[in-house]
Amino acid sequence: xxxxxxxxxxxxxxxxxxxxxxxxxxxxxxxxxxxxxxxxxxxxxxxxxxxxxxxxxxxxxxxxxxxxxxxxxxxxxxxxxxxxxxxxxxxxxxxxxxxxxxxxxxxxxxxxxxxxxxxxxxxxxxxxxxxxxxxxxxxxxxxxxxxxxxxxxxxxxxxxxxxxxxx
Amino acid sequence: xxxxxxxxxxxxxxxxxxxxxxxxxxxxxxxxxxxxxxxxxxxxxxxxxxxxxxxxxxxxxxxxxxxxxxxxxxxxxxxxxxxxxxxxxxxxxxxxxxxxxxxxxxxxxxxxxxxxxxxxxxxxxxxxxxxxxxxxxxxxxxxxxxxxxxxxxxxxxxxxxxxxxxxxxxxxxxxxxxxxxxxxxxxxxxxxxxxxxxxxxxxxxxxxxxxxxxxxxxxxxxxxxxxxxxxxxxxxxxxxxxxxxxxxxxxxxxxxxxxxxxxxxxxxxxxxxxxxxxxxxxxxxxxxxxxxxxxxxxxxxxxxxxxxxxxxxxxxxxxxxxxxxxxxxxxxxxxxxxxxxxxxxxxxxxxxxxxxxxxxxxxxxxxxxxxxxxxxxxxxxxxxxxxxxxxxxxxxxxxxxxxxxxxxxxxxxxxxxxxxxxxxxxxxxxxxxxxxxxxxxxxxxxxxxxxxxxxxxxxxxxxxxxxxxxxxxxxxxxxxxxxxxxxxxxxxxxxxxxxxxxxxxxxxxxxxxxxxxxxxxxxxxxxxxxxxxxxxxxxxxxxxxxxxxxxxxxxxxxxxxxxxxxxxxxxx
Numbered sequence: 001x002x003x004x005x006x007x008x009x010x011x012x013x014x015x016x017x018x019x020x021x022x023x024x025x026x027x028x029x030x031x032x033x034x035x036x037x038x039x040x041x042x043x044x045x046x047x048x049x050x051x052x053x054x055x056x057x058x059x060x061x062x063x064x065x066x067x068x069x070x071x072x073x074x075x076x077x078x079x080x081x082x083x084x085x086x087x088x089x090x091x092x093x094x095x096x097x098x099x100x101x102x103x104x105x106x107x108x109x110x111x112x113x114x115x116x117x118x119x120x121x122x123x124x125x126x127x128x129x130x131x132x133x134x135x136x137x138x139x140x141x142x143x144x145x146x147x148x149x150x151x152x153x154x155x156x157x158x159x160x161x162x163x164x165x166x167x
Numbered sequence: 168x169x170x171x172x173x174x175x176x177x178x179x180x181x182x183x184x185x186x187x188x189x190x191x192x193x194x195x196x197x198x199x200x201x202x203x204x205x206x207x208x209x210x211x212x213x214x215x216x217x218x219x220x221x222x223x224x225x226x227x228x229x230x231x232x233x234x235x236x237x238x239x240x241x242x243x244x245x246x247x248x249x250x251x252x253x254x255x256x257x258x259x260x261x262x263x264x265x266x267x268x269x270x271x272x273x274x275x276x277x278x279x280x281x282x283x284x285x286x287x288x289x290x291x292x293x294x295x296x297x298x299x300x301x302x303x304x305x306x307x308x309x310x311x312x313x314x315x316x317x318x319x320x321x322x323x324x325x326x327x328x329x330x331x332x333x334x335x336x337x338x339x340x341x342x343x344x345x346x347x348x349x350x351x352x353x354x355x356x357x358x359x360x361x362x363x364x365x366x367x368x369x370x371x372x373x374x375x376x377x378x379x380x381x382x383x384x385x386x387x388x389x390x391x392x393x394x395x396x397x398x399x400x401x402x403x404x405x406x407x408x409x410x411x412x413x414x415x416x417x418x419x420x421x422x423x424x425x426x427x428x429x430x431x432x433x434x435x436x437x438x439x440x441x442x443x444x445x446x447x448x449x450x451x452x453x454x455x456x457x458x459x460x461x462x463x464x465x466x467x468x469x470x471x472x473x474x475x476x477x478x479x480x481x482x483x484x485x486x487x488x489x490x491x492x493x494x495x496x497x498x499x500x501x502x503x504x505x506x507x508x509x510x511x512x513x514x515x516x517x518x519x520x521x522x523x524x525x526x527x528x529x530x531x532x533x534x535x536x537x538x539x540x541x542x543x544x545x546x547x548x549x550x551x552x553x554x555x556x557x558x559x560x561x562x563x564x565x566x567x568x569x570x571x572x573x574x575x576x577x578x579x580x581x582x583x584x585x586x587x588x589x590x591x592x593x594x595x596x597x598x599x600x601x602x603x604x605x606x607x608x609x610x611x612x613x614x615x616x617x618x619x620x621x622x623x624x625x626x627x628x629x630x631x632x633x634x635x636x637x638x639x640x641x642x643x644x645x646x647x648x649x650x651x652x653x654x655x656x657x658x659x660x661x662x663x664x665x666x667x668x669x670x671x672x673x674x675x676x677x678x679x680x681x682x683x684x685x686x687x688x689x690x691x692x693x694x695x696x697x698x699x700x701x702x703x704x705x706x707x708x709x710x711x712x713x714x715x716x717x718x719x720x721x722x723x724x725x726x727x728x729x730x731x732x733x734x735x736x737x738x739x
Contacts, residue, residue, distance in 0.1 A: 010640050010650065089679065100639040103675070105682045108634045133300075133535055136655025137635020137682075 011093035011101030015082025021123040022078045022143025029119045030070055037063035083141050085155060088163075090130070092139045102139050107163035108132045112156045114149050128152055183249040183260070190311045191245045193287055195238035202233060250309050252323050257297050259307055271299040271307045276328040277536050278491075278505050280545055281317045283404075285499040293317035297324060298545065300536040300657075314404075325490045325505065402482065404503055406495035409486035412563060413549055413556035419527070420480040423551040426521035429622065430476070437469040480550035487563050492548065504545045510534050511564045512632050512656045514548070516557070516625040518581050523623075528557045528581065532564060533659035554578070566629055569611025576610075580617050580625045588617060591674065593665035595647040601665050609677055614654060616661050630681040632656045638675060640668070654678065 048056035256273040294310035444462035481498035491507035530549040590608035593601040
């Protein structure tokens, strides 16, 4: 783990990726937003035509542009998420452009929750949220296969009790 | 004083108690004033415009009825509210029909404050606030009780928090003592500090205070000292026993306010704003509500800013007791707070430009559960202190930094140029200010951050308090190959920004085991009093001053006092 073996990306050592099923899940969850954006774009176009305001049609680009990063980058964003359940601490890395790597020792974890929305349930994945006394060390791991999420929760709880520390 | 038995009279068989019978008057008045303020503010012009005697009388009658109702409701609430101090913690039960109980659990009690706002203070009443770790609204108020009771309850709660039995038996006995002003035992005999007060001077050199306590009584006339002592106890709300840590004379407080340039500029801007709006209003023949609305924020903020600083430092005195640091402050509203050393998550020092001459420093701490906003006075450990006071405060709140000479290091952090400090810091050209001012030092006991261009700022995070680490890098960071490391502790964080990625990763590797590691100060049974400062030097194990990549060795560090040793002032 010296500097020469460090990959370019922060926290990129032996990370466990999240389930690739998170990609369709995120797309599906984004569908309502796409519909709304599309509706706004169409409304802009129609109004622009009706009123003869050409600049109003240009405005139709805005909602499309707003949706575009999500459409293009979601697979890469999901692949950028990774976690590592180490000996002493849990590491969570995420983000492409703005990358962040959070390290949370098991002993500091105060609560662990599994969230499962309707879309997520359809794809058999879940979110694992854990919190500590500090906002900086809280985290949410999205897109865990359900059994993995249960396993990780078990691990967090068990190690948390073993290594329990107060503030 | 005779009413306190009445206050305890209707106590339940299981030790639940009620607050002072004057409470509904005080709380009811507040509700009443609030209603009046809202109504008056909304309809002031109309009320003035249509003024007749009959209407005034009618209004007055309505007000009296409203007042009676407000006080009546408050009385009902008071009657149904009880509090209880047991070995599990502090519980308050309230509610007219559905009883709700709120408990501050014993093991999570962070601090106990006695607040005496201006009006209750006139009636000799006080409020006890118990802060415990938890969300943002994690405090429990016992309001209002007599000042003597407040002191008793304070010690009782602290005893409970420290794991002792709920001291019900001792209550009446201690009330008698508390009436004299001293709670924890006999009156503290400490000739030096009493003389300092009488001289109206800064407290003596740190070498003096403990020495005189060891020597017992110096040869001053006993009667004279007794008078001074009782005067001092009255003036400082009984915060006199224990080793004196810091005491702020009024002259220093006022000087410090005038020398705090940033604060002063804000004040001057506010005053100028008020004057300008007044002149415009005068020139344009009082062109109405718009101008008043424009001036209103400044009119409210300026006196508040002054009052806040005055209240925060007036008559400030802090003492070392066996339950941590005990502080007293306030001019119109006074308060006493307790800061247990085991509760301090980080310490921030601030020294504005013009405080550098007299070497004054402000020290604030972070305590989990006490938000920065809701009772900021409780976390201000030293409003403006001299070098010696800072060192003593520091030594009583934090474990050692783990260097050969912590005091010298603190001095250097507050005065030296960043590049002379060593450690790591921003190096890239883009951070042209940061690389001259920001420094991060990883010491054996703590992570120390220094920043600030004009105002020197130092943040000290004890390594065993670190809860987690967050490393972040954005496009700018990638361009300059730097990253931001945020070190999280409960209720606070330390951000290390713009430092080269290799340095940051090295620092993260060094800190990661700390975050996972158990704390040395495991229980509040032992309030640690690690020695720091010139008067009592730690026989600390020799350690490399800056060792960012060596594994921390907490076990070889000087062990804290495992049993609460009596404060030096107590055994007299």
